[in-house]
Each structure stands twice: as C-alpha cells, then as structure tokens.
Amino acid sequence: MKQLNLVLLWHMHQPDYRDYVTNEFVLPWVYLHAIKDYTDMAYHLEMHPRTKAVINFVPVLLDQLEDFSTQFSTGEIRSPLLRLLATPDLEHISIQDRLYVFDSCFLSNHTTMLQPYPAYKRLHELYQMFNKRSESELTYFSGQYLADLLVWYHLAWMGESVRRNNEFVMKLMAQSQGFSYENRLQLFNLIGELIRELIPRYRKLAESGQIELSTTPHYHPLAPLLIDFTSARDSQPGVALPEHQLYPGGRSRVAFHLASAISSHTQRFNEQPTGIWSAEGALSSALLKIFAEQNCQWSASGEGVLANSLQASYPDAPLPDRTEYLYRPYQVDGESGQVICFFRDDQLSDLIGFEYAKWFGRDAAENFIQSLERIYHGTPAGENPVVSVILDGENAWESYPYNGFYFLDDLYGLLENHSFIRTTTYRNYIADTEKTNMIRILPTLAAGSWVYGTFSTWIGDKEKNHAWDMLCAAKQSFDLVMQSDRLSEEKKIEASRQLASCESSDWFWWFGDYNPAHSVASFDHLFRLNLMNLYRLLKLPVPPALQESISKGNEQNEASSAMRRSS
Template structure:
C-alpha cells in the first residue's frame, strides 16, 4: 500500500458569464477563444498518453456558453467584427480592432508570427489612435481579423489540421474565404469539446467534477460577515449580504446541470477559488457531494485551531480528511500550494525537460520523507486554461512529458480523487474548517476594498429589490426567470476579482459594465427603471494603470534604502503583482519595478521580499526559489543589453556578496561591456547604469524587462506580455520640475 506516492491533478475550467441575457449577445470572446485553445488541447493530451489520468472541473456557466457557441447561437462583438468586410467597417469599428485584436500573449501568440508581429509594431507607439489607424489599409485590417482568431487556436489544431496549417503558412493577404474557414473551424472544435470529455469519462481516463453554477464565493453568499473570521480588521460592506438560499441554489443547479450534460452525477465539487466555510460545506454535503478541496494554508490554519503541533512532518498535508458536519460528513483534499504554483507560474520559463525533471524530483524527494505503511496523495490543483498561454506550444510538450513521466515512474501513480477514496478512504477527521480561499487563506481578493464593498452593496440592494418586485410587479414566467438568472450571474466571483487594486486588465471597464448590466437586467425584466447608481461604474477611477511613466529627471542615492520620500517620485514604475492578471499567487518575490533617468544615468530599483532572497537573509526563500539568485534587467533598442545581478548569499560584505555585470547580446552570445559599480542592496535593490554604456544617446525609445532566475533557469519575467517601452528624452531636456540641482549624489 505504501510502495507508491499517489498524485491527483485537478484542472479547473472556468470563464465568467459574458452574455447579456436581454440582448442575447456575448460582450467578450474568451469562452470561444479558450474553447479552441486550452480546453481542446488539454483533453486531447491526456487522451493520447496511455495510462494518464486527471480530474477536470467544469463550471456549469462555462458549459452553457460552450453549448451556445457549439450550436451557432453564441455571438460576440469580436466575432461580428471579424466577419465584417474591412471596406464596409466604420472608423469606430476599425479602431475597436486596433484596441482589442492584440489581446494575446505577446511571446507565444504574436511574436512567432511575422505578419501579426508586423501589425503589432505598426499599431505600437505613443501617437494618437487616429494616427495609428491611418497607417492601416484594408488588407492590414483583414490580416488582423485573421491573425487574432488564428493565433488563439491550440497547438494541436495548428499542427494537425491541414487547412489551419495552410493558413498559417500563407501568413498574409488573407481573404473573406479564409476568415470563413477559421470561423467554421472554431465552431467545429467547440462542438467536439463536450463529447471529448464524455468519452474520456466513460473510459475512466478522467473524473469530471463541478463548481457552484455561476462561480460565486460560496462563503460570502452565505454571509459576507464570514470575512471577519479570517481577517478581523477587514472593512465590510455597509449593507450585509447573507443569502444562503442562493448558495444552495447555485450548488443544486450545478449538480443537476452536470448530470444532464455528462450523464452522471458529480461526486466532487471544487468550490470557486477554493473558498470554504462551514456553512458552505454544510450545503455541499446536504446536496450529496462526496468530496471537495481547498488550499494547504486552509488546512494548516484549521489544524492549528484544533491544537495540532507536529508541523515538522509534512504527512498532514498529503492525505484527505473527513470533515464532521451537523448532518453527515464531507471528504476534503488540500492542494500542495507550492507545486501547483510551480506549474501555474514558474515552469513555463524553464526548459521543458528541466521542468519535468524538477517536478518528478520533488515528488520523489517528498515520498522519501513520508512514512511507509500508509498511502499518501499529493493534490495538484490549478486553473486549467490560464497558465498555458505562457508555455511553449500551449503547454503540449510539458503536459505530455509530465503525464508520461508520472505514468512510467515505478514509485508514482496518477489517480482521480474518487478513485483514491474508493481504494484508501480517509484516516483523519476535522471538527471544523478555517474559512478562507486559496489566495492568502482569506477573502480579501473579493471583499474589503471600497470598490469591492460597493459592488456587494449594489448586489444586496438588487437582491432585496428582486424579492420585492417578484411579489409586487407582474411579469411573465420567462421574465422572472431572466431576472433571477441575471442575479445569479452577478453573484459570480469574477466581477469582484477585478474591482479594486488587487487585479487589473485592459478590460476593467468592460467587466465593470457587464456586472452592472446583469443587475440592470434584474429590474428591466419587470419593466422597472433601474436605480441611477447602476449607471455609474463601480470602480472609482476606472481602469488601474499597471505602468506609471517617468515625469522628470531623478538623482536617487544608490544605497539600497529609501533615503528620502521624493528621490524616486518622478520615476516610472510597474506593478509586478498584477503582471499575470487572470491568476493570483499568494506571495510575490518582487512587488514593484522602478525606472528613471537623468542626462547621464539609467536608474533601476526593485522592491519586495526578493531583496532578502538576494541577501541570503531568508532560508525559506532560498528553499523555495533557489540558492543562487540572479536578477537580469534587459534593455533593448538597436542592440540588446543584459544587466545581470548575481548574488552569493554566503558573503557578508555587499561588495563581495553581489556582482553586477553589463553585457551586450550579439548573435546569440553575450559579451562583457563593463562591471557596474553603483548598486545598493538593503531594503530594496538600486542600480545606476551609465546611459553611454547602454548605447542610449539622444532621444531614444527602449524596452525594459526584468527576469528573475536561479541556478536552474528563469523563474519569472516581467512584463508578462508585450514589452515595457520607455521614452528617453534628449540630453539636457531636463524637465526637472520639482527638483533642484543642489546636493545631488555623485555616481562615479
């Protein structure tokens, strides 16, 4: 029994509801595009590796939307603008294409295709949209329509479908007929998705589970006050939201719909965002759910409350638990947070074989530390679609390799969650559960900040009005159903994810509008005028910029400290915690990148816990991220330069502990230019690099990126998508504004 370590992987498949029920049209295209990309590839990949097994969790609201597209009823604005002839498009429609048809991963979906990259470069720059659009002729628009849709196909359709392969080879000068082929292929692939997973389930290759229907944060639906149990000081909405009956309905309808689509009742339910509370889990158990799952930090805090103290042995994590409830019990698995995050956020920067080898090594090492005589299970749980756009070939090589490595390894075995329970059951019980999610073991991503709380207040007001209108205002059964359906959609987690400053994207305004549109539809279903507040954005200031551009010259003291409050005030900055907007990790090595200049130097600063990693001050960081930290700043204009910061944590003196080298990349090699002597590392990392050494003379535009690496390779890279372009003004065009020349530091 104890001869093998069991591994269960759950891929969570989810997209929010993009459909305006009253208009019958989808506002955003992501269900369609993820459908032809990761949803298709991932099912095919697990099917092709003999012996592989996995859990796939499909949110019912995603399935509803996929069925719409499969049946030809799914229409979104992006699809409509794809079908239009460029010669018949209005100025506004063409502008929409320029602003939205580059929403794709730059490194893997734009850069590899010369024509798509050429169109991106033609659109790029700081000039007005009017000037940008003037550079695009009808053929450019046609090619952009094609490439946005073509690039989003998964690896398998791109490499195995003859017509798609031919279109990729064609490269440019596309026609209306080419667009028609692509649109038909999209619909064909989406039609194949549900039958594909039905077949995999019938063959015992996968276990299919579900999530509450519209992906709500169940504990907050039951009662928003639960947020105070995991964060005692979190600000709560002025109006309490407490509708456990809605949580129960979202669970019940999810189970019924799953059974209708896949032919079997789901045994498992992944709670949206791994969010759990006792009240939410009671509802799951009452509705007949056998197992659920959450994050290891939830388990750790739960065990701590129960007086557990044997933390040295990690055995506590690698087994399912049975939670005792008022009327029965519920089996719970807890994911290995670090391994799940490695797949979601780190391995895409590594060579595929290195990543596979590292994961297998970690599992073997883990097995060696677990006692014999009892079965153990490693639960790996993460988003099923968002990681793969960062991987080469949409993750095909990594996923195929990791499945094969796990299947072939004599000490490791892939199982589904229900299979493990049937073979081994549970050995440990929990009397309670700590309320929280897989992000920080709390609910702060969805409640607490003013815009998030305002959204909960909007929701509570509309929910109370819905009950009142249902009693007082006559409406057809169909309209009543539309009103309730819109309400349940608005209860989804995604809207709250984007409000506030925890996450941001280029589509913040669209998500804000769609949330309010669902609530507006509640009122209009009863021919009732919606409250005026629903016409105003939830967000106070609209979209949050990830990048702040420099506004003047700076002269910081390069000592690794924030010497004065204004020394970096005129610098530009990039928020590194929002570099990956569709997924969130609990901890970030670095939180902000600062960049600025004067007429002689480029200045760079990094803030965050990673500075302690560089110094070797935190053993936990070295264990998680490696013993040999490297920070690489890449500066690209006519040439490419690498500013490489290498740390030797064992050295005590800063000069011995760090080495900063400037190299120029030529023909695949990197030649030494100079050693940078002006740097500081204490609370922050600060660098001063002569502009002349970087070849930056006169008004120039250059791209800046930061790469975090260790002895095994890359861990992170920012920005995650398109490059960060910086305008360097000409010499002596000081724009110094609030700074005086006196007392400036010397950098020689």
C-alpha cells in the same frame, strides 16, 4: 509497496460574458480559451491514456460553449469578433468595428503569442505607428490589413495541438499574409467545429474512466460569503465588511446554484458528479453542510485553509511540518463530516501556474516529478500520501511557449511510466477502501479560499465592499418583486438567471488597484451592466450609482491577473 497518489485537478471556468438584453457576447474569452486551452487539455489526455485527472467544468462555461455551438449551427453569430472574422467586405466596416478590431486583436501575452510570428508582429508594429491615432487616421488601414489581423489573432489563440495536426491551419501559417475571405470563412468554420467537439471529447474521456468530471455551483458564486459575510473573519479577524450585514437569502441562493449545477452536469454527462469544487476553492462549514445535503462525496480547497483550520482546531500546538498533515484527506467534525476534503499542495500548484513557464518543458516536468519523489520519501513509511495539484486549466498556458505543449507532454509521459507515482481521481481514491485509514477528523474548518487561505481577493476593501452593497440592494429589490404579481413566470425565470450571473465571484476578483486597468474596466462595466439589466427585468428604475465606475485598476500594471498565487 508504498505508493504516492497524485490528483491533478484542472479547473475550467469563464464567467458569463453575455448581455442578456442584447444577447451579444461582450467579451470573446470563452471561445478563445475553447480553441486554445480546452482543445489542448483534451488532446494531451487523449495522447496519454494511462494518465488520470479530474476536470472541473463550471456549468456557466458549458452553457456558453453550447451557446456558441448553436450560433455556428444557425449562423446567427452574437460575438462581434467572430462576426467580423466572417464578414465578406472588411474595407467598408464602420469606424466602431475598426476600433473594436484594434482594441481586441492585440490582447494576449505578446512574448508567447505575438512575437514568435513575424507577420503578426509586423501588423502590431504598423498599428503602433498610429498609437496616437484619430478616428480618421484609422481609415488608412486597408481591409486586407484587417483581414490579416483577424486571422493572425485567431491563429495565435489556436491550440498547439491544432496547429500541429490541422493541415489547413499549417497552410495559413505558412501563407502568413494576404488572407482571402475564403481563408477567413474556413478558419471561422474550423472554430465552430472545434467548439462543437469539446463536450463530446471530455464525455468520452470520462466514459473511459480516464478522467473524473466534477462541477461547481452554477454561476461560480463565492458561496461562503453569500451564506455569511462574517465567514471572512475566520482567516482575517479584523477585515472590513460591507454595510449590509448579510446577503439576503444567501443560503437558498447557494443551494439554487448547486442544485442547478448538479442537474446540468447530469444532463450533459449522464451521471451525477461525485465531487464539487467550490468557486475559488472557497469552503466553510456552512457550505459543506449544503454539499452534504446534495450527497456530495468530496470537495477541495487550498493548503492555507488547512493550515488555518489546524491552527484554529489546536490553538496551543505549533503547526507541524507540512509533510505531516498536508498529504491526506480530512472530514470536518459535525454535520458536514460525510464530505471528504482534500487540500492542494500550493507550492507544486504555483510552480505550474507561475514558474515553469520560464523553464524548458522537459526540465520543468522532471523537476515536478522530483518534487513528488521527495514528498514520497518524506512521508511515513506506512502511509500512501495523496498529493492534490489544483489550478486553472486555461490561464497558465498563455505564458508558456507553445501553450505548454512540451511541458504537459513530458509531464504526462513521465507520470504514466513512473514506478510509484499513481495518477488517480478523487472518486477512485475514495472508492479504494485501502485509503480510508488515511482520513483524519478536522475539528474546526476556518473558512477561506485557495488564494492566501482568505477571502481578501473578493471582500474587505472599499471597492469590493461597495460592489457587494450594490448587489445586496439589487437582491432586496429582486425579493420584493418575486413576491409580487408584477412579473410573469417567464420573466421571473429571466430575472433569476440575471441575478445568478450578478452573483459570480469573478466581478469581485477584478475590483482593486492591483489589477490592470483595461481588465478592470471590462469587468467593472459588465458587472454594472448585469445589475442594470436586472433592474430593467424587474421593471424598476436603475439606480444612478450604477452609471459610475466602481474601480479603475492600475494603469501601470498591464500584466494579466487572471490567476493569483496562493501566498
């Protein structure tokens, strides 16, 4: 009987938010997404054991989760917001700490994470009365107000599965105000417990065969651009490039990130990853060769990359209907041919990422199933299509009521009981010899990403290119110092880790006036801080240009830009 193979790949990633000089976490997003999204995503899989999925963990995220676990074990908390949550006397904290609480504890989707909670909403209304506040006026907010605000912020960021199943959390929400130090400390300890349980929960799901765990080059670099800036011209022939023609030693840096990822994944999960999700789904022929050298069996990207590649491979032929080419695996002709490539259904992925949050959960789940059924009936009778739905496993749910609880519960329930839709993983799909006749050869791979099928989100405009030039200059200095005797071996390792963090794709994502100003300011600051720390570790003077902002963002655009549509 004909079957539709569905691969759900949930990509879990946060960039490195640590300041390697102070060891402080500059931003709280790792632990907040941990207690909200990574807990919920594990829960839904545990509740639906016949639904399979691929979970992609970026190693730098796992590094930070383990860092938080260590902090809770030792009591040496290096995240300011967590430290304040567990501070006994909030009445007499510094004005700087008060400002930090106010600036942090209303950062969320207010429609889904603030307005549903009257007590939290009231705290926000009181704060807005002082929206043109002076520092002296902030002292009017009592320690009890700060305590309630800290508790409610963390309750709003708590996973729905925790809110529904943890008696202590239910009691706090029913209490709604007047939270004591003991309440705050117990909430603090619960956060630590949830984070410590995460990696073991996913390891158990993998050991049962329900999920496949994949990885990404360690610090999430935009690998094709590290290898060759001109790969951006595969999809945008006229795009402007940085003044530096190449990122110095880029291929070896990508090999480093990949080898480090495979090593850390193997240590954590007791097996090597079968596949690699490149950061941002960014692929090029040169990158696939590196994957092949590390015995990678599969990788994946966006539908736009496949369409561009088919047009480059067959320039005289019109692009056929997507049902004729999208729902099958490919191998790229040449040295990288052993890596099987899958391409996501951008439309289905974007429905989950951007549209279904506006629907009732059951309606959205049924619509998704109906879309899969149309694909099933629209593909040739003799083929078993493979449909790839790939998106962030954390950022979409903030826009959903109840963190997407009803949508995911209904979706997984419908999938595990469907007569001809089979959820699977890429590893299992490849291992099924009956599927090998579905693989097609792709003569040319046009480099690109899952966003627009291009690299325009990371390179091409003045601000992004300026950031690349700053990074290239730092890498040139790094290479010179590494070849000298200026640093001890220990300091060289520290500098190499700092460089790896500077190479993350995330910094370049946020530069540009289409992003919200408050987010741009945070990531702009952290990118420049990383570069400054690198120069200091190299014992070199910090270039004055690093004191100046690269990008300002858009004051009028306050919507989250942590995800981007495919087209």
